[in-house]
Amino acid sequence: MKAARTYGRYLLLSLVAVVMFFPIYWMVSGSLMTRNEIILIPPHMYPHAPTLENFFLLVGHADFLRYLLNSVYIVSISTAVSVFTSLIAGYIFAKFRFLGKRTLFVLILATTMIPFQTYMVPFYVLTQKMGLLDTYLGIMMPLFVTSFGIFFIRQNSYAIPDDYIDAARIDGAGEWRLFLRLIVPMLKASTSALTIFQFLFGWKFFIWPLIVTSSAKKFSLEIGLQIFAAQNPLDYQLQMAGAVFGILPILLAFLFFRRQFISGISLTGIK
Amino acid sequence: MTKSKSAQLRFVYLWMGIILAFYIVLRFIPIFNSFRLSFFKWDLINPVKPFIGLDNYRRLAGDEDFIVAFRNTLIFSVFLVSLSLVLSLAFALTLQKKFRGKGIFETLYFLPYVIAVVPAALSWKFIYDPTNGALNHILGLVGVPKQAWLINDRLALGSIIAMSIWQRVGYNMVIFTVGLGEIPADYYEAARVDGAGALRIFRKITLPLLTPVTLYLLIMNTIEAFNIFTPVYVMTTGTQSAPGSVTKVLVMEIYQNAFRFFKMGYASAQSVCLFAIVLVVSLLQFSTFGRRER
Amino acid sequence: MKRSKKILVMILVMTVFASFLHAGGAAEKPKQKQTIQVWLGWPGLLEVFKKAKADFEKENPNVELEITAMNLRDFEQKLAVSLPAGTGPDIFITSEYIVPLYISAGLVSPPPEKVAQFIDKNFDALVKSVNRFSGPGDSKPRIYGVPHIGIARVQYFNKDMMKEAGLEPKAPETWDQLFDAARKIVKYDKDGNITRSGMSLRIFGGGSGIGEKFMIKLVQAGGSFLGRTADGGWKAAYNSEAGVDTLSYYLDALYTYKIDSFEAKKDTDAFVNGLTAFYDRELFPVPIIHKTSPNLSFGTAPMPGKVHRGTVYSTESYFVPKSAKNKDLAWDVVLFFQREPYVKAFFKDQGWIPPRTDIDFSDIFKIYPEYRAAFDFPAGYRLWLYPPLAQGDEIITKFANKIAEAFKNSALAGNRAAIRALLDKLAEETNGILKEAGILGQGPIVAPGDVIEAPKDMGYQYK
Structure with a gap:
């Protein structure tokens, strides 16, 4: 039985x-x-x-290697920036008092409820005015801050005992040094969780690069693949080869760091 | 001590200033402009951009495309959120106990979440292909007639929902697993001593104690569902794919108005509606489920 | 947590690696050269442009051509952003239905005398008549761009299937002949599913594609999509008997005669794989079909008709914007692209017809006899042209989405009154868009807005 x-x-x-x-x-x-x-x-x-001929044919059809590098470049830098801004803002919100703290935090938190899609039109106009259309900076820009990340780091920073921080101050550590040497290492688990989360988010971010990039030189892997598929509608085998190439980097990273991925993602759900 | 205090303040104001500047440029100004543009007849080429008050909003009410997109988005969200939550909770419950091979199943169930959306959508599009797709072939083996999955009115939206559930379920499962792990084991023990059956334990202990996690997932999934775009965009491009209106969703409609017809003002009015809907739905969920928690 | 460090290190290494490559790419470019930027919306043409670019740079070592091929939608979007801002390219290639918007805003510069003469002498009558526009200060419409492509859609037919059905392998000239052939060719499986369609209709997919194919049938039924009113305005004209005939064409094929279905494979995809006998397209699938299915015995021909034979015709031309820094150089580059080897290469490999009357294409016709169909217009051939309206794309896309819904409604088949009522309702939406743009005409339609008869003498200097 x-x-x-x-x-x-x-x-x-x-x-x-x-x-x-x-x-x-x-x-x-x-x-x-x-x-x-x-x-x-x-x-x-x-x-x-x-x-394996399709994979060789891919090379002749579109510059997939370039797209891959673009994706890695765009996603790595934007992830690094967003993790950094989340760390510092989350830490400050958790451990300092300052004028307007509550208001600012509520404002920032409120933006998690406002999806990017609802303000992408003015964002585009703004990017145009800044002369950043079709530039790497323009593509990465919206990813530089994440309200979720700030909130997440703030929650995790509460666990750091104040005595620890005060003791370091008495030892004469400057605030910046304190942050880098003490706080960041203590937030290591949440940092790597946030890094994975943001990296995946950035990698899958589609609508903005679709709008803002126009030259093939700056296509991300996702955009390059979509346009490649649209241009070769008859060649399913090439589309599938392109798709395999498109999932490979993240898939390899995932299989290699499976535990970290799953436990990292699981951390992001706890509030 | 005062020296340290002023150093702290300098640190705080410097970095908060930078963060605030980021937020002003990257969030607050665009969000504000989204509201502002919605009162103008605003396109990229025409230098005349007159203020037209609520005209854009008035037009929305009679715009059939917008209404269809709205209806589709609603159907999409209801089914995606409910089905993916139920399925992922079932997966999380099944994978709660330790058994041989658990890790493999967990990995396989989580895998679709890490797959990029465009390759996934391309593969699904091929699976759904009416002539040489896998789905019709497999169903044909058990006698189901061929279907045009992405083209047929009654199937197209459902086909895209299925793909989205496939992508979402892994994430939800992992978060549910954490929530389940946090329920103290002695709660279960006590219930079992009282002679409660598995179903009763689930209803009286698991579900109530899981409410915060469920609420979080509910809101996150809803926001994402309302903003669905990529799979629809990929699957509706090309000669072998879904016609525009059958699977048209709100973000697709905004994208088309803004970046194809260049009606940025009108698209902004649609964006404001999308924002309002997401806000209302989230608040509704929060007040319904959040209150029960207390 | 050792692994989390590993992740961070790995990401860091990848970043450094990637930025290194990018920085390397940027540093190579010396800045003294004069740069001419060329934008186009057809990445398929890039190969030929690359060759032309290399040759031009060899002849003009101090000039660098920067050719950017974008996806069509991105191209149109980028043009819309950059031309008004004055940050656009020096040369762009676009269609006669996109450019009027920019010309009327004074953003495009007319060609110098030398170029105008070149156009006058070397291009066919049709492309020249379609491409006349009025910019600010023009007393009468004039040609602004150097034509690059002029293309009429043709019908493709599978000869083997016709023979197999006991028919002469010759393109049908009337709707009746076409339906007759398709009904003999269509095949079903035991459950009644189509395994080989009689004809492939464009009934789903992107909006503009559905619209364009619908226009082909509409012209053949003797109708027009938009009409002109006496006051010079525009008005929906498809809610007419011809419109009813056109929609009936689709519904009869789908439901009355069952020669195509939603489940059957469509378009070139179906044709190359021997899954359909007839479909309509530009010439570009010809080399693709030869390459992917060398054994397929097929032909192309001018379209059939009901009232008239007719098709859709559109063009692409090179334009130089007002904001171009060195206009003379830009026009020189345009003329360079018009040299015979490049013109022929565009034609031969891509199937895009160069509307040149002075270049002999006989050698290309020998390789691809199928290309002829787009040149040999039968007498009285009608052409549907994209209306030169900024709202054209929106009108056609929205119309196409609604008409695609109607294709699914089997109850409409044979019910002319219901079809007419539906078209009247769609026309309200079209007229709404025209009204919003301030160009809706009052009173009855006095002339078709988007249909012309093909010129009898195109002016070709070769045979």
Whole structure:
């Protein structure tokens, strides 16, 4: 009876796992087919004569390596900036008193309720006035602050005992040194959680780069891939190869740091 | 001591000043302008940008495209949020106990969340392809007739909802797992001693104690659902894909008005509506579920 | 938590690596050269432009051409932002329905005499008649840009399928012939699903594509999309008998004769894979079909018709904005692109027709005889042109989205009164957009706004 239930659970879990994994499998399988195989009806559920030629063809079609570098560049810098601004603002909100603190915090928190999509139009006009359309800075800009990050770091900073901070001050540490040498290391777990969260968020951020970039030189991987797919609507096998290339960097990072990803993301839910 | 106090103040005002400056430029001004633009007839090319009061809002009420987009977004949000929460809670409960292979399942369920949206949408679009997609083939094996998943009125929105659930469920599951882990084990013990069944324990202990986590997920998922754009954009581009209006959502409508027809003022009025809806729904959820918590 | 450090280090390394490459790219560019920026909305053309750029820079070592090919929507968007701000390119390539907006705002500069003469001498009558605009201070419409492409959509037909159905492998000339052939060719599986469609209709996908294909049928039915009123205004004209015929064409194909369906594969994708017998498109699929399905026996031809035979025609030209720093140099670059080898390369590999009357394309026709169909207009051929209105895209996109809804309504098939009522309702929306723009005409329509008869003599100097 118990064994039956265990098997039943495994069966159910595996069934769901198959569904969850299938889109990734389908992408990889399609990327290994030739054009003649991928258009067959009924479709082959696995490549009967797997080939890597699509990945070589990709190189000739679009500058995917450049897109990848652009993505890494854009997302890394914007993540670094946003994690930094969150750390310093979250820490200050948790541990200092100053004029207008409550008002400012409420204002900042309120913006979590206002999605970027609702003010992207004026943001675009502003970017145009600043002369930053189609520049890396313009693409990264909206990601430089995150209200969620500030809130998250503030909550976690409360756990740092005030005595600790005071003791360091008595030892003569300057505020900046104190922040870098004492606070940041103590917030390491939340920092890496926030880094992962922001990195994923930045990587998936689509609508803004779509609007603000116009030259292929500055396409992120997501934009480059979408435009590539739109330009090669007949070549499913190339689209799938591009898609595999598009998920590979994050997928590798995820498989490598699986624990950190999951535990990091799980931290972001606690308030 | 005073020296240290003034050093502290300098530190605080310097950095808070910088943060505030960031916020003014990157958030407050654009948000304010979103409201302001909505009272103007504002496009990029025409140098004349007259103030037209509430005209943009008046037009919204009779704009069929906006109403369709609104309806679709509402359907999308209701189904995505409810289904993904129920499913992810079920996953989290199943994966709560330790057993062999748990890590593998957890990883596989979480995997779609880390996949970038464009590649995922491309793969799903191919799965949904009526002629040589996998879904029709697999369903055909059990006798289900071929369907045009992304084109048929009754299926298109549901097909995109399915894809979005697939992407969201891993994140929700992980957050639920944390919430479940925080419920003290002796609560369960006590209930079991009282002779409560599994279902009763779930209703009387798990669900109430999970309320803060559920509320957080509810609000986060709702905000995201209302702002859905990428999968719709990817799946509705090209000759083999969904027609514009069947899957048109609010952000798609804003994008089109602003960046294709260059009607920035009108698009801003739509943005303000989107903002108002998200705000009202979030507050509603907060007051309904948040109160029960107390 | 050792691993979290690893993540941070890894991200840092990647950042440094990426910025290094970017910095390297930026540092290479010496600044003394004169730069001419060229923007276009068709990335497919980039290959040929790259070749032309290399040749031009060899001849003019102190000039650098910077050619940026964008996705069409991005291109239009970027143009709209930068031209009024004076930060645009030195040369841009766009269609006759995008440019009037900029010309009337005085943002485009007319060509110098030398270029005007070149256009007058070497281009076909059609492209010259379509591309006349009035800018500020012009007493009569004039040509502003050097035409690059002039393209009429053609019909594609699968010869083997026609033969198999016992038909002569010859393009249909009337709707009746087309429907007749399609009905003989269509195939179903045991459940009644189409496995090979008789014709591929554009019934879903992006709005403008649906709109354009609808216009082809509308012209053939003897209608026009927009009409002109006596006061010079514009008005929806598709809510007419011709409009009803056009929508019926789709509904009959889908529901009465079942020669196409929503589930069947569409367009070039279907045609190259032998899943449909007829469809309408530009010429660019020709080389693609030859490449991907070398054994497919197919032909192209001018479109069939009901009242008239006819199709959609549109153009692309090179323009130089007022804000260009060195206009003379920019026009020299434009003329350079008009040299025979590049013009032929655009045509041969991409299927974009250069409307040049002085260049002999016979060698290209030998390789791709299918290209001829876009040149050989039958007598009385009608052409639908994009209306030169800033609101054109919005009107057509919104119309297309609504008409796509109607395609799904099987109850409409055969019910002419209901179709007419639907078109009348759509026309209200179209007229609403025109009214908002201040160009809605009053009174009855006196002339078609977007349909012309093709000139009898195009002026080709070769045969």
